[in-house]
Amino acid sequence: MKKNFLTVAAMAVVAFFVSVEIAKAADITFSGQVRTRWEVAEHIGNGGVAGANNANGPGMNNQPDDFIMQSTRLAAKANINDTTSAFIQMQSSRTWGDTNSSAAGGGSGNSSGAANNTDSSVGLHQAYFTIKNFMNLPMGWDAKVGRQEIKLDAWRLFGNTIWTTGMQTHDAIRLTHKHDNLTASLMYILRSEDGRKNDQNDDNDWDVYAAHVNMKGVLGGQFSGYYVYSDNGCGTGVVASSTSNVAGCSTLSNNFHTIGGRQAGTIFGLKYRAELYYQFGDAMGIAQSTGGTDHPDLATGQEVDREAYMYGVRLTKAFNNVTYKPALTLWYDYLSGTSDDDLKNGKWGSFDTLYDTGHKYYGLQDLFLGIGSGGPKGTQGLGLQDAAIKLKMNPVAGWTLKVDYHWFMTAEGASNTIVSDASGAVTSGDDGFLGNELDITAVNKWNANTKVMIGYSNFNAGQTFRRIRNATTGANDANWAYVQFDVKF
Secondary structure: OHHHHHHHHHHHHHHHHHHHHHHHHOOEEEEEEEEEEEEEEOOOOOOOOOOOOOOOOOOOOOOOEEEEEEEEEEEEEEEOOOOEEEEEEEEEEEEOOOOOOOOOOHHHOOEOOOOOOOOOOOEEEEEEEEEOOHHHOOOOOEEEEEEEOOOOOOOOOEOOOOOOOOOOEEEEEEEEEEEOOEEEEEEEEEEEOOOOOOOOOOOOOEEEEEEEEEEEEEOOEEEEEEEEEEEOOOOOOOOOOOOOOOOOOOOOOOOEEEEEEEEEEEEOOEEEEEEEEEEEEEOHHHHHHHOHHHOOOOOOOOOOEEEEEEEEEEEEEEOOOOOOOOEEEEEEEEEOOOOHHHHHOOEEOOOOOOEOOHHHOOOOOOOOOOHHHOOOOOOOOOOEEEEEEEEEEOOOOOEEEEEEEEEEEOOOOOOOOOOEOOOOOEOOOOOOEEEEEEEEEEEEEOOOOEEEEEEEEEEEEOHHHHHHOOOOOOOOEEEEEEEEEEEEO
8 A cells, every 4th residue: 555655646746747847848837826714704694684685794693603715726828829828727715614515606717797705616717718919800909718807997897806715707708909008908798698498599698798998198097988788688578488489588678888987097196086987778677676565666567777877086195205104095986876766767776886896995894795786785776875084004014004994875865665674664764874884904915925914894884774684683783804815826
């Protein structure tokens, strides 16, 4: 047995060095990442909040849960020739001690917004090829085809989610043109494919088309413009049919457009960011699924137009000549919502954040994801106002300290019948205050490959938040702490 073991070990060592030499000869490079995070939280599970959809609700029963999560990625890039390369990245996303091996979890990559922390066996996170000067198109366009992360600007509309161990990817075709200070991208994303056999007319397919332009050198920074069309394949009045060989639409039409722009840079010693986006199109599907008994005046099959918007501003002043080099940021985001009167008049006003990285914007406890969905993990369609003040400094060599304070409000009045307590009674007189959140983060870049992050957050829930989450008992505070090690190679 010992001899056999030594033989296998020797063969493994030889195979490793042989593969390295082959990789060098074939111009193949390998990379990887191991990210391990310990968390203790009071907002995991229902946490005293009634309802199955409140996994991100605060732990109002003061019963914390601690666990360790790990994400492991291994990647290989092959330069095939001067114009063509290929990239493959495998991923495993797991919670220590959890033996769940569901193929539907984070390890599989989960395209187009489905990133999560669900345990999974090893799966494909990214797999794409790139071709320079694709098909000799006019002006010269590079192509990236396959499963890929899409991160644009500061990840307001397209990001990889950062915090979830199974970061989101997209099955997409992306064409990119660069010229001087201009970068333009055209993208096609297949968010959902219902299958050829059961959906011969693509009624349930979900396609996304996007165009993005970035111009540097504008007002001390850069300007980005967006156009996104989301087509869920459902036309007005198209419904599923059990008697047809075509499945039909599982939902009514949610096809809509997003246009807007973002300007960011530095001027007069101030870092700034300003952005504005507008959405229009259909919202029958989301209005009907969200309405129900909460909106008795919304008739079945009623056409609902989407008219939503969001804007955000930020100003940052850095004091580099002061001890600890502090930087102070003032921050405000507004995401429109939907009122009862809106729906009575056939309007859906809740802004859809598309494929954003909400963890960067709406508090680190991630209590306000899916804001435009109308669901309980957002704000029940009432929109969001986020006013924040942020402080960043370097108190100790190698360490960066960040302190953020958020003040959350709804965009629409909380008298909206969406907001009800556990008994279903309609509230009135709530001020729309959702809560405030304190986020403290310390980051140390141990070396070029290793980063350590330590954090603590406290969320104090307001009455409107408690009613949205049907919380009738327990404390108002949710606490969360973590330590994360991130090693890249």
